[in-house]
Amino acid sequence: MTTMTLRQETACMSMRDAALPALVDTIGEDRFGPALARFLNELCGADHFAAFRLQQNELREVAACCVEPERTARDRVETYVNQGWWKRDPAMAEAQRCVHAARPSIIHMDFTADGYAALRPSVFPNVRDRLLLCGRTMNADFGLSIVRADPNAPFADGAIEQVAHSAEFLMAVLAKHADIRRTRPNVAQALTALDEIEHCIDATKALPRREAEVASRILYGMSSVGIALDLSVSEETVKTYRKRAYHRLAIGSERELLTWYLAHWSEWRGHRFELAASGALH
Template identity: 70%
Template structure:
């Protein structure tokens, strides 16, 4: 028998490797933002970051966080995106031009540029230095704005080099995180999308098609008359299908049908999410 001794891990927060491990573990969930902030801090001394998916005429936030998450400047991030301030950002204009070449690019922002006369006080009032990393993956084009606070010195040359060396990895991880989040189940659809309700019942129950269609429309909020009109059958036929379905499911009311359905939708949507996440990560 062979015994392998595993060395103790470095203390949390004291190595880029441990921070990277937490980042990978956080992909696709709410831990990703704080984990990326921690990794960037370990890598290059960053205090804040904001990551985006870039389109020709739109910008979508992927994640944004401060090393101290409670100090994340959500209002400025949202203004930058929703008010279209990014369109007036010289670095973002340069990023969109650079990524057409395919390779990941590092842009060191010069806040003395007159293009920032209006933008800096609105978006970067307490920022000493900013690096914009941009790159393209099979899933789209991404930008990562990495910031140092006023209280610290600008990014050192060595820190910028480290960020450049990790550029392709960071772009790939942003792309995977964005895709996993996009495929996450939307709880609002559980009772507001008739196709969603119907597909779930068909996939998770022994009900014949017509009985499943009737139950789906009951959950959607249609009356017996409304269901009859929608399915082009008589109201009595709808009541017959409903009675048979309740017998098969061993329930006796709409409330019990709702409870039955939500339990199955939860498992069904979770399985779809896990399958999509597994596909995205591989």
């Protein structure tokens, strides 16, 4: 069993306290990931973290970053979430059971367990040790995966104690960051998912189906030829639908289409979050 000396513990607390204002200052900002990575490194020696909002059948990333931000394993985080690897993670299954406890729980991974035979090479290569902190806040449940990479030693007992000591603070910080990011419009998101664009335009009921499909793909950045191929129509047909859509919306250019869409997207997105908060949207 490894324990920290009083001098080591005092030094650790000093570094953590110094990083605290910097972390709090970044809540809701893009700088939050690197700041939390530095905080966790000073707190327990973590090399990487990934934070998630836990829902019954869904996992949403809140933030993920390496102590050296340029080395952040974005591909593995996205694989873990988007390809459903989290559903096969024994620790995440345990987190779903523990998250309703009165206080946050820490789950310490055992990578030698059979449940990690497939996960380790695909999602956790070069990982020496991992903690999963999970807890409930007033608005949501969160999981915080804290990783120690090879060739470093596993987390010391004293380091795990430090995480436990800061658990409620970490859950509160994640909840606040997620809430701010959830309610703050992200224009990049509005234009990088075709499904999102289509759903938003459909919700306005301003255009017939084909005109809405063409307008959505214009906003997505597709050319007339690309739209024609995607919808299996001629390029002339695409131009006709575009002309009709512009006339119906009383606009005359892609720039005006973008302005119209972003105004409606902000309103539509806000309405969706109100429904989600009330439990009416599933």
